[in-house]
Amino acid sequence: MDEASVIVKAEAAAAASRGIDPSLFAFADFDREAGERIGYSNYSYWRSTLRVFFRSRLSVLLLVSLGLLLLFTFVQPLIPGQKSPTVIYNDPATGTQYRNVAPGAQFWFGTNSIGQDLWSRIWSGTRTSLLIGFLVGIVEMLVGILYGALWGYVRRLDRPLTEVYNVLNNIPTTIILMLLAYILKPSFRTMVIAMCATGWIGLARFIRNQIVIIRDREYNLASRCLGTSTGRIIGKNLLPYLVSVIMLQTALSIPGTIGWEVFLTYIGLGLPVSIPSLGNLVNEGRRIMMSPELRYQLIFPTLVLSFITISLYVLGNAFSDASDPRNHV
Amino acid sequence: MSQGSTREKLLEVKALRVDFKVKGGYFTAVKGVSFDVYKGETFGLVGESGSGKTTIGRAIVRINDASAGEILFKGRKINGKISKELDREVVQKIQMIFQDPMASLNERAKVDYIVSEGLYSIGRARDEAGRLEAVQKALLDVGLLPEFASRFPHEFSGGQRQRIGIARSLIMRPELVVADEPISALDVSIRAQVLNLLSELQRERGLTYLFIAHDLSVVRFITDRIAVIHLGEIVELALTEELFAHPLHPYTKALLSAIPVPDPIAERRKCIQVYDPACHDYATEGPSWREVSSGHFVLANSAEEKGYRAELGL
Amino acid sequence: MSAGDCPAALASRAILSVRDLVVKFNLRGRVLTAIRGASLELAEGETLAIVGESGSGKSVFTKSFIGMEDQNGWIDSGSIGFEGEDLAKFRREEDWLRIRGRKISMVFQDPMTALNPLRSVGRQIAEVIELHQGLPPGMAERSAIELLARVGIPDPETRHRQYPHEFSGGMRQRVVIAIAMACKPRILICDEPTTALDVTIQAQILGLIKALQKDFGFTTVYITHDLGVVANVADRVAVMYAGKIVECGTAEEVFYDPRHPYTWALLSSLPQLGIKGRPLYSISGTPPNLFNEVVGDAFAPRNPQALKIDFVHEPPAFEVSPTHWAATWLLDPRSPPVEPPAAIKAMRAKYERSLS
Numbered sequence: 001m002d003e004a005s006v007i008v009k010a011e012a013a014a015a016a017s018r019g020i021d022p023s024l025f026a027f028a029d030f031d032r033e034a035g036e037r038i039g040y041s042n043y044s045y046w047r048s049t050l051r052v053f054f055r056s057r058l059s060v061l062l063l064v065s066l067g068l069l070l071l072f073t074f075v076q077p078l079i080p081g082q083k084s085p086t087v088i089y090n091d092p093a094t095g096t097q098y099r100n101v102a103p104g105a106q107f108w109f110g111t112n113s114i115g116q117d118l119w120s121r122i123w124s125g126t127r128t129s130l131l132i133g134f135l136v137g138i139v140e141m142l143v144g145i146l147y148g149a150l151w152g153y154v155r156r157l158d159r160p161l162t163e164v165y166n167v168l169n170n171i172p173t174t175i176i177l178m179l180l181a182y183i184l185k186p187s188f189r190t191m192v193i194a195m196c197a198t199g200w201i202g203l204a205r206f207i208r209n210q211i212v213i214i215r216d217r218e219y220n221l222a223s224r225c226l227g228t229s230t231g232r233i234i235g236k237n238l239l240p241y242l243v244s245v246i247m248l249q250t251a252l253s254i255p256g257t258i259g260w261e262v263f264l265t266y267i268g269l270g271l272p273v274s275i276p277s278l279g280n281l282v283n284e285g286r287r288i289m290m291s292p293e294l295r296y297q298l299i300f301p302t303l304v305l306s307f308i309t310i311s312l313y314v315l316g317n318a319f320s321d322a323s324d325p326r327n328h329v
Numbered sequence: 330m331s332q333g334s335t336r337e338k339l340l341e342v343k344a345l346r347v348d349f350k351v352k353g354g355y356f357t358a359v360k361g362v363s364f365d366v367y368k369g370e371t372f373g374l375v376g377e378s379g380s381g382k383t384t385i386g387r388a389i390v391r392i393n394d395a396s397a398g399e400i401l402f403k404g405r406k407i408n409g410k411i412s413k414e415l416d417r418e419v420v421q422k423i424q425m426i427f428q429d430p431m432a433s434l435n436e437r438a439k440v441d442y443i444v445s446e447g448l449y450s451i452g453r454a455r456d457e458a459g460r461l462e463a464v465q466k467a468l469l470d471v472g473l474l475p476e477f478a479s480r481f482p483h484e485f486s487g488g489q490r491q492r493i494g495i496a497r498s499l500i501m502r503p504e505l506v507v508a509d510e511p512i513s514a515l516d517v518s519i520r521a522q523v524l525n526l527l528s529e530l531q532r533e534r535g536l537t538y539l540f541i542a543h544d545l546s547v548v549r550f551i552t553d554r555i556a557v558i559h560l561g562e563i564v565e566l567a568l569t570e571e572l573f574a575h576p577l578h579p580y581t582k583a584l585l586s587a588i589p590v591p592d593p594i595a596e597r598r599k600c601i602q603v604y605d606p607a608c609h610d611y612a613t614e615g616p617s618w619r620e621v622s623s624g625h626f627v628l629a630n631s632a633e634e635k636g637y638r639a640e641l642g643l
Numbered sequence: 644m645s646a647g648d649c650p651a652a653l654a655s656r657a658i659l660s661v662r663d664l665v666v667k668f669n670l671r672g673r674v675l676t677a678i679r680g681a682s683l684e685l686a687e688g689e690t691l692a693i694v695g696e697s698g699s700g701k702s703v704f705t706k707s708f709i710g711m712e713d714q715n716g717w718i719d720s721g722s723i724g725f726e727g728e729d730l731a732k733f734r735r736e737e738d739w740l741r742i743r744g745r746k747i748s749m750v751f752q753d754p755m756t757a758l759n760p761l762r763s764v765g766r767q768i769a770e771v772i773e774l775h776q777g778l779p780p781g782m783a784e785r786s787a788i789e790l791l792a793r794v795g796i797p798d799p800e801t802r803h804r805q806y807p808h809e810f811s812g813g814m815r816q817r818v819v820i821a822i823a824m825a826c827k828p829r830i831l832i833c834d835e836p837t838t839a840l841d842v843t844i845q846a847q848i849l850g851l852i853k854a855l856q857k858d859f860g861f862t863t864v865y866i867t868h869d870l871g872v873v874a875n876v877a878d879r880v881a882v883m884y885a886g887k888i889v890e891c892g893t894a895e896e897v898f899y900d901p902r903h904p905y906t907w908a909l910l911s912s913l914p915q916l917g918i919k920g921r922p923l924y925s926i927s928g929t930p931p932n933l934f935n936e937v938v939g940d941a942f943a944p945r946n947p948q949a950l951k952i953d954f955v956h957e958p959p960a961f962e963v964s965p966t967h968w969a970a971t972w973l974l975d976p977r978s979p980p981v982e983p984p985a986a987i988k989a990m991r992a993k994y995e996r997s998l999s
Contacts, residue, residue, distance in 0.1 A: 045481065237438075240438075486929040519696075519929075588871070589875060590915060595874070
């Protein structure tokens, strides 16, 4: 028995109670609601997500830089005195093209082998590639979520949707992309359609697996008891739980798409040369990679490409971590 | 029960069997269970984990499909294929309260949505003002503050969350509530709140409860009749006090003997009986469902029935 | 130990003594005081039950004895005396490794958290024996099998080769107990050991722990919210609320003569003590938010008969008997008389009848 501590406590009790106003030894008013109010933490999911996200300085820095980069690709052509990305410039003195001019005061990033301004080409190309990336990313997300959610939640659809998935998944993406690129003429639209046609498959499967994990949790059974429709259960009960993983997958799919664009251009099925894109630029630069003095033509587009890829990767992960409620501690 | 024939049967479960697909075949969780629930009563379904009690509850609210047998609500069959109108009616009239308040609320929705979720499916949510009013009233009915509507579930304690779960069922104005271990995941000091709330609501609205639990002491306090279920079969069914006074089936006896009592002296004296299924001699005659005394049913063969009658002094 | 033991003799046998322990956590950038100055003395060989609701801090309190607070928690002040050392001063993991598992073992609610799903149970026990008793593998395996037999696993010769998933919940808990026994601890802390189990299995596990305590002579601390379990196992009971022990006494004293309004409320809200058809005594509201500083008696906002002083000053521990104290102003002579709820009086009357 802890009688030692009790003696101490008894003394303390006597000491503590000596100076107390005796009128306090009377019943207090009882407020039943006060007991209910205890324990309010004022938590909000999205606020906590943003707070955790913005706590990381690197994420904020990358987000701001990426935003500025995107903004600049649109602003750049409007700045006075900028050169056109597609015009071939001639040297007024000799009348010949400015071929492979090294970076300098006139051409900030130099020119390419036919005399086009690399600086404006890079911004125009970045704009095209990011546009493709975001467009395809959004379409992939929408199709992937819709397909994956129905696949995972509606048991009747499991078999047919699995079969469709198996067929599509067993044909290598490269072959599908090449076929589509052959059938349709190389253009911006072809590119987007081709990549949308294949990109959603992985996301759909991923979402299906996640939904299978959470679909039989008690709160979903409760919704079924209340007669809630399938669409509402998917929209209100299932997808909100997957925000963090969906955001990560989408963020990763954008640099992935840009990568595919570079690849397709590399194998000659990408955008027409007339439209600058990061793929086209990297491809041009690659051809002359062997001459050291012309390497700037590869280095500049690669730097932009790397920056976009890495920052989207880091941001996707940071946002995914931030939107996981377990990290809202 | 003796006056049973005169009382309205709200729910009839007839030879209900539920199978689950498992690797390499089927697992029968519920093996032909039959019982009736009368209007206005609290019917207890008591068993240990794996007894199939939750599966029965879920079959009634149609989360699990019945493999065989019938479930009748107000005399109409509600399992299998049913009409749209009947489906809507059953959704509204039969509601469920879940065991774990931590798992049974959608964490990403506000209390406002959670409580009124059911109204959307029965077309009572179209009028936004009416919906908000119904939510406020439902929250007040379960002793919560109306201002809680704009908060997320994780801000609430287990007891408050369970009351949110009750509010979401009540807003549907159900007649039968399947309560699946509604208090076993709650703290001791909160259990009384929820039990009192359930009794109060029953008195005010004439609700009928199917109360599923593993804890006989809680069930004794709240139920009128109890069915004891063991491995998918009901082994004994009687009025609550009759069951506690004269348990017949050895499994019921074992279960009763193991109840923890908050009384040190009684606890130290208590003698636990262990149920051994081998104690039944079913080699020559298998067990069947028999009424040993009025309203007191046991799963037994004729030799056992004779023994049970002798025990009751009949 | 029983109520009749001489307190002076008991004090000399104290095995663990906790003084004014304060444990804090950092959560979402805010500091939560989970344990607000709790003191406890554990006598050698006794069984003490710490009763409380979730959030009362009962688990945090006992985890601090083995240095198992979560990452974001720390002992802010106070001491934990054990074998002449102050465990509250331990900072390095090496220090804790001398105590945790070896001297003080813990059995958790969910046996799977303590078992490695990828190793056979026999191997898991044998490893502990090799590590702690320094036996060669062959002999360790033999004693693992013996231990499994001792904790009531049928056919241990074959079952020791099986993996945790091949055991039922009750059997797994027996395996966890066997692992805890392998180190021959001086103190066994059982954190809700039977909450996840069926009542019939629960009774068996409690019986097993009692029998092992007789054989091995360790001291047991139960953490539970189930007063039925407490009544079954405890020699002494400590009632915890909002990070403080509010009442402590022998099982008889706490069950038949409780003094703190929280203990009253806890006991009389049990359905077992209720009268059918009448509302149960119920505690309104929820426990306090420990992010905020608690002023006065933490239970006051939920206590319909709270005194004004409960909202101003924290009640000290008042002695009821040499083995029984409660921290409530109701025990101050200046307080108005307050009758305990009917269920408490009924328990008391029943007890007195049983004595006479």
